Amino acid sequence: MNIVVLAKLVPDLVEELEIDDSGIALDMTWLRLIINELDDHAIEEAILLKERTGANVTVLAPDIEGVDDILFTAAAKGADRLIKIVGDYESGVNNLGLARVLTPVIKDLQPDLILAGVEAHEDLDGSIGPLLAGYLDLPFIGYVASIELEEGKATATKEYPGGLSAEMEVALPVVLGIQVADEPPRYVAVSKVRQAMKTAEIEELEAGDFDLSGGPTIDRMYQPEVGESATIIDGSLDDIADSLIGIFKELGVQ
Amino acid sequence: MPIRETFWNIPHWAEIAQYLVGLLTILIFSYGVIRRVRRWLQGRPQRRIDRIGSRLWSVVVQAVGQARTLQDIYPGIMHLTIFWGMIALLIGTILATVDWDVAHLLFNVQFLTSWVYVSYELILDIFGVFLLIGLGMAIYRRYIIRPDRLANMPGIGFKRDDAYVLIMLGLIGITGYLVEGLRIAVAQPDWAPWSPVGNAIGNAFIAFGDPSNRFLHYALWIIHILIAFVALASIPYTKFWHLIAGPVNIFFRSLEPAGKMSAPTSEEEPGVKEWRDFSWKQLLDFESCTRCGRCQDVCPAHASGFSLSPRDIMIKLDTFIWQPTNGRNMLGDTISADELWACTSCQACVDICPVFNDQLSSIIDMRRYLVLEGDIDPQLQDALANLGRYGNSFGKSERMRAKWTKPIQPKIKDARRDEVEYLWFVGDYASYHTSMTDKTLMMAKVFQSAGLDFGILYDGERNSGNDVRRVGEEGLFDMLAEKNLVTFSKSTFKTIVTSDPHSFNTLKNEYSENGNDHYSVLHYSQLFDQMITSGQLNVARKLGYKVTYHDPCYLGRYNGEYDAPRRVMSALGCELVEMPRNKENTFCCGAGGGRIWMEDPPEVAERPAEMRVKEAASLSGVSILVVACPKDLVMFQDAVKTADLEGKLVVKDLIELIVEATEMNLSETEEQN
Amino acid sequence: MNKDILVVIEHIRGEVADISYMMIAAARQLAETTEGEVLAVLMGSGVENLAGNLAADKVIYFEDPQLADFTSSTYQQTLEILISEVNPRAVILGHTSIGMEVASLLSAKSDLPLVSTCLSFSGENGLIKFTSQLYGGKILAEGLIPEPIALLTMVPGGYKPEDGQSSTPPLVTTAAPPQFTDLQISIKQYIEPETGDVDITLQPLLIAVGRGIQLEDNIEIAEELAEAIGGVVCASRPVVDQGWLPTSRLVGKSGYRVKPKVYLALGISGAPEHTEGIAGSETIIAINTDPAAPIFNIAKYGVVEDIFDLVPLLTEKIEES
Ligand SMILES: Cc1cc2nc3c(=O)[nH]c(=O)nc-3n(C[C@H](O)[C@H](O)[C@H](O)COP(=O)(O)OP(=O)(O)OC[C@H]3O[C@@H](n4cnc5c(N)ncnc54)[C@H](O)[C@@H]3O)c2cc1C
Ligand SMILES: Cc1cc2nc3c(=O)[nH]c(=O)nc-3n(C[C@H](O)[C@H](O)[C@H](O)COP(=O)(O)OP(=O)(O)OC[C@H]3O[C@@H](n4cnc5c(N)ncnc54)[C@H](O)[C@@H]3O)c2cc1C
Numbered sequence A: 001m002n003i004v005v006l007a008k009l010v011p012d013l014v015e016e017l018e019i020d021d022s023g024i025a026l027d028m029t030w031l032r033l034i035i036n037e038l039d040d041h042a043i044e045e046a047i048l049l050k051e052r053t054g055a056n057v058t059v060l061a062p063d064i065e066g067v068d069d070i071l072f073t074a075a076a077k078g079a080d081r082l083i084k085i086v087g088d089y090e091s092g093v094n095n096l097g098l099a100r101v102l103t104p105v106i107k108d109l110q111p112d113l114i115l116a117g118v119e120a121h122e123d124l125d126g127s128i129g130p131l132l133a134g135y136l137d138l139p140f141i142g143y144v145a146s147i148e149l150e151e152g153k154a155t156a157t158k159e160y161p162g163g164l165s166a167e168m169e170v171a172l173p174v175v176l177g178i179q180v181a182d183e184p185p186r187y188v189a190v191s192k193v194r195q196a197m198k199t200a201e202i203e204e205l206e207a208g209d210f211d212l213s214g215g216p217t218i219d220r221m222y223q224p225e226v227g228e229s230a231t232i233i234d235g236s237l238d239d240i241a242d243s244l245i246g247i248f249k250e251l252g253v254q
Numbered sequence B: 001m002p003i004r005e006t007f008w009n010i011p012h013w014a015e016i017a018q019y020l021v022g023l024l025t026i027l028i029f030s031y032g033v034i035r036r037v038r039r040w041l042q043g044r045p046q047r048r049i050d051r052i053g054s055r056l057w058s059v060v061v062q063a064v065g066q067a068r069t070l071q072d073i074y075p076g077i078m079h080l081t082i083f084w085g086m087i088a089l090l091i092g093t094i095l096a097t098v099d100w101d102v103a104h105l106l107f108n109v110q111f112l113t114s115w116v117y118v119s120y121e122l123i124l125d126i127f128g129v130f131l132l133i134g135l136g137m138a139i140y141r142r143y144i145i146r147p148d149r150l151a152n153m154p155g156i157g158f159k160r161d162d163a164y165v166l167i168m169l170g171l172i173g174i175t176g177y178l179v180e181g182l183r184i185a186v187a188q189p190d191w192a193p194w195s196p197v198g199n200a201i202g203n204a205f206i207a208f209g210d211p212s213n214r215f216l217h218y219a220l221w222i223i224h225i226l227i228a229f230v231a232l233a234s235i236p237y238t239k240f241w242h243l244i245a246g247p248v249n250i251f252f253r254s255l256e257p258a259g260k261m262s263a264p265t266s267e268e269e270p271g272v273k274e275w276r277d278f279s280w281k282q283l284l285d286f287e288s289c290t291r292c293g294r295c296q297d298v299c300p301a302h303a304s305g306f307s308l309s310p311r312d313i314m315i316k317l318d319t320f321i322w323q324p325t326n327g328r329n330m331l332g333d334t335i336s337a338d339e340l341w342a343c344t345s346c347q348a349c350v351d352i353c354p355v356f357n358d359q360l361s362s363i364i365d366m367r368r369y370l371v372l373e374g375d376i377d378p379q380l381q382d383a384l385a386n387l388g389r390y391g392n393s394f395g396k397s398e399r400m401r402a403k404w405t406k407p408i409q410p411k412i413k414d415a416r417r418d419e420v421e422y423l424w425f426v427g428d429y430a431s432y433h434t435s436m437t438d439k440t441l442m443m444a445k446v447f448q449s450a451g452l453d454f455g456i457l458y459d460g461e462r463n464s465g466n467d468v469r470r471v472g473e474e475g476l477f478d479m480l481a482e483k484n485l486v487t488f489s490k491s492t493f494k495t496i497v498t499s500d501p502h503s504f505n506t507l508k509n510e511y512s513e514n515g516n517d518h519y520s521v522l523h524y525s526q527l528f529d530q531m532i533t534s535g536q537l538n539v540a541r542k543l544g545y546k547v548t549y550h551d552p553c554y555l556g557r558y559n560g561e562y563d564a565p566r567r568v569m570s571a572l573g574c575e576l577v578e579m580p581r582n583k584e585n586t587f588c589c590g591a592g593g594g595r596i597w598m599e600d601p602p603e604v605a606e607r608p609a610e611m612r613v614k615e616a617a618s619l620s621g622v623s624i625l626v627v628a629c630p631k632d633l634v635m636f637q638d639a640v641k642t643a644d645l646e647g648k649l650v651v652k653d654l655i656e657l658i659v660e661a662t663e664m665n666l667s668e669t670e671e672q673n
Numbered sequence C: 001m002n003k004d005i006l007v008v009i010e011h012i013r014g015e016v017a018d019i020s021y022m023m024i025a026a027a028r029q030l031a032e033t034t035e036g037e038v039l040a041v042l043m044g045s046g047v048e049n050l051a052g053n054l055a056a057d058k059v060i061y062f063e064d065p066q067l068a069d070f071t072s073s074t075y076q077q078t079l080e081i082l083i084s085e086v087n088p089r090a091v092i093l094g095h096t097s098i099g100m101e102v103a104s105l106l107s108a109k110s111d112l113p114l115v116s117t118c119l120s121f122s123g124e125n126g127l128i129k130f131t132s133q134l135y136g137g138k139i140l141a142e143g144l145i146p147e148p149i150a151l152l153t154m155v156p157g158g159y160k161p162e163d164g165q166s167s168t169p170p171l172v173t174t175a176a177p178p179q180f181t182d183l184q185i186s187i188k189q190y191i192e193p194e195t196g197d198v199d200i201t202l203q204p205l206l207i208a209v210g211r212g213i214q215l216e217d218n219i220e221i222a223e224e225l226a227e228a229i230g231g232v233v234c235a236s237r238p239v240v241d242q243g244w245l246p247t248s249r250l251v252g253k254s255g256y257r258v259k260p261k262v263y264l265a266l267g268i269s270g271a272p273e274h275t276e277g278i279a280g281s282e283t284i285i286a287i288n289t290d291p292a293a294p295i296f297n298i299a300k301y302g303v304v305e306d307i308f309d310l311v312p313l314l315t316e317k318i319e320e321s
């Protein structure tokens, strides 16, 4: 059983985001890049599957600054193979471009299962999982919260809004978009990551030129204005409380 | 002339037999000792042979002098009398042996004669009384008072072992006196009054019949000798072993400052999974434990109802090592993860153990393994991940670390750019915690108005790693320390000051390990003490409050600073009423060792912080609990709410008292500048 | 030149999802600029009645037992054919566990440009623009909707569900889907959420607590307010994840969609996954210390204050009156 997990780095929303001078991109100076949280869940799910079935786990990630850390961390958790896709990411690469580059790479790896976080908060042109499924001509199930593997097929539990979920059976190979792993991503001790840095090897694959065609272009980026739609109630705490009570009354909830 | 006549009435064969039995005893004893030593040697190496002089001295004070044992009065006196009673009799017996078997046999002289002999008789008789009194106290305590700390042993056989020791010592004493009494009754030497107990027994023998019953003497003598030999031979196999392991353990104790934790004994495999992963010294700890339970009595986790007892950790590990495991694992089956995570690293157990065990080091070494395995509480996991990513446990951006400084004018110096005398290491809680930041502002303003030349590191500061290290995440500690040290090296300052005792501890004791010794570290209470003494800080108003004070573990027990905060409070005109548990006996608030990042399990009846605020509230006339640690403030403020003491007790940071007493108008300072 | 706007109606277990009405409202606005029609696409089996209140010009209803349950493949294959036949200007889908994956699949398979997480649209002089919510709602991005045919996925917030509803039933044409090929996915069973607690979707007043509440014990201040005013406490995911409140109280993408009269958000930043669940609320009132918190973008009233200062006071005053 071969599992390929896609992981990528995204801006950390803990930091304040700023727009650069071009007005159509984020200012990178203050940006901290971290692993897309849902990709972290995808890696965890893959490792859990490996622990249960002895699968072989390959983690694949675009070569953006900091990628070595997330790959070595994955190795410390138990990933067997680490690959980074080297290329020119400077001017921004959309998911379509990435999916097009990843398609032949993934074909070569002959995976039975391809996992990715179901989305990332910077996806403008669609999510990488279903895009890849489209290019690879494979089925896709997203918002998956748990996976069972059997010979030649997988049972994935997909979550719908409102707490409803559905168990879906699908023939392998399949692309699954992970929403949450069976268990929260495990903590790896720093010393284990450091050890992985010494023992694990990161393979590099050339992306070549990215074909970004088909994605939308951004003309303007901006931060939503403060309280764009909200009427801000201010004054002393006392006044505010009184105003709120007034509003409650007006709306008939008190 | 008084002289000791040994082996009278004892047939020659018995005398010979005695020596044969003695030889056998030595063999059995030696085998037991060798077996023990071979176990120790299977542990990982650890260097403990420096400073021989201090080590020997500590054996004299602690093993011979029983200094620490005596800190607990009843059991202290009890143990001292048994110990010294037995030692004196042993010395007496050795003297008698030398007198007879060496001096008399080889050189045909005897030194136990005349006044030497009679004082010898008297002294031994007195110590015999001590022994019996001590044993009586022990029996009364163990079987009638039955304190908690001696109860609920983790396993069977311990009761028998405890009773065995008392019975053997009792029998040796009683038969000894009887033999002596018989001798006096028969020989009726002139110097008999020098053996008051023996003489009394002798007189009783005379009163009740013919004492010159040779068989009675003969039999008692044999019983006495046999019991003594059995006791000797059993030393390495029973609780008696602490007689040897204890002093040895004291000799090899750590002489490092308490605040400097040992790094993992193995770099490749940090942490302890199997018993052989412990250091030899830790294995020696387990064997030295006398099951006295003192550590359990002071353990805040145990008091709260957590499954942890440091006593049981020691006992269970010792049992695990010596008994067939039957497929049971040390970690998981014998010692549970819950027990290990319950520890607040308060050091109380380590500080009280009469044989100088370091229970905490074993707990942390096992935690190190759990961390490596990822076997940790989800909240702790979040905290560690945040610390790794952002350098603080709150998961906030480091750019927000100095957000609290916004209202301050003029801007606080950035120690990375401007040279300062004092580098203020603010710490996570004081920087980020919403209940703390107003106190942090106060401190800044007090510093400013006192004209202190100080700066902070702004977004360059990272969590100091003190508690990360005690959680067992050594790699993350190294990382955090490295980052801070790099920032320190780029900054120019003379002294670090911090309000956080945890940071204080590691900056002072553990950062220096990495060769960065060009600065000193002060706790803010120490700095304020200096500033008040030197007149730099002017106390305008005596507060006249009746307060109590909580010694933070990492300031007090770990670093011995009890006086500076007390001097500050007294200079501010506060009358200090001590809580029953103060100074070295302080009771942890429950936040240390990473516990502040973990969820309390449901079995926790009353959190340590709740017990502590109740202790404070029970003092008559006291309504203020003064703290000198940001975590204490957060913990106790919460505990005051949960223990329903609101309105009865307020928790105040030392800095609040300073602001009041210096009559500093905070908003005014702002305007002035 | 293609002009029509297709809207893929989302429904689950016999109910149209609110986002569908919002999409229709958005489509109406777009169709005005493109001067085309709003065509709603309904796929399913025996759900024709769901078309009844859609404010669309036409509803194309694909009836097939294989469409009874949602799978990305059947939806994608049906839409692929439909798009090539209708040749619309845009296809709007929900940015949800249904629409999002269909849209991405279609984009790759049919080589159609996709713009996701659209909050709103605007148009003038025949040009139509999107405003998309990126980085958890912290950044908005604007651009032209690519030509000639674009796929759009929408998040709630820009349009009101009422504007996508109509009392006059639209014209419904029933069609047969294409012959499905290569179907690999089958539904084994649905798993119902645990029930037993109060149903937060039926409450008129919800007091929602977010990570700003900081500690489990602090939830009490919200409970006290709820008790005083007669509401029910619910929460954002971090709070539920900690186990401080049961999952039955979770609001948002992975929890419940609520539609109270008043939604009072205490210390909630307003991440899109959360706001998705509250878009149906009549009035949102947010209390948050961070004046830049995205929750203020969808709230009707905002208070920039510390909840620990304000909420206990509010409770006190309500109790007094
Ligand atoms: C509490 C305690 C106090 C002790 N105090 C002393 C002490 O003060 N001095 C001391 O020497 N040892 C003392 N001992 C040691 C102990 O009493 C034994 O004396 C010692 O262990 C045995 O050593 P021994 O062979 O030297 O016999 P000893 O007791 O020195 O010699 C035997 C003596 O027993 C007499 N004797 C006893 N019974 C008879 C009998 N039925 N018929 C005839 N003669 C009899 C003989 O006169 C002879 O002098 C004490 C032991 C204990 C536990
Ligand atoms: C696939 C997926 C599904 C998800 N599903 C859901 C879901 O169903 N529901 C959901 O809620 N989330 C969901 N999330 C998580 C979502 O992305 C956000 O992380 C989450 O909603 C944030 O919760 P929050 O607003 O409570 O916390 P935060 O984003 O941390 O916001 C806390 C807010 O409290 C404010 N604050 C702090 N202290 C105070 C104070 N004292 N007084 C006033 N304000 C204060 C802060 O300024 C901040 O704005 C999902 C995420 C993913 C990826």
Ligand code: SF4
Pocket (backbone or CB within 6 Å): B295, B298, B299, B300, B301, B302, B308, B309, B310, B342, B343, B344, B345, B346, B347, B348, B349, B350, B359, B360, B363
């Ligand atoms: S360090 Fe403190 S909490 Fe830990 S075992 Fe010892 S006494 Fe208990």
Ligand code: SF4
Pocket (backbone or CB within 6 Å): B288, B289, B290, B291, B292, B293, B294, B295, B296, B310, B311, B314, B352, B353, B354, B355, B356, B357, B359
């Ligand atoms: S470890 Fe020390 S204090 Fe604790 S029971 Fe053993 S001997 Fe006593």
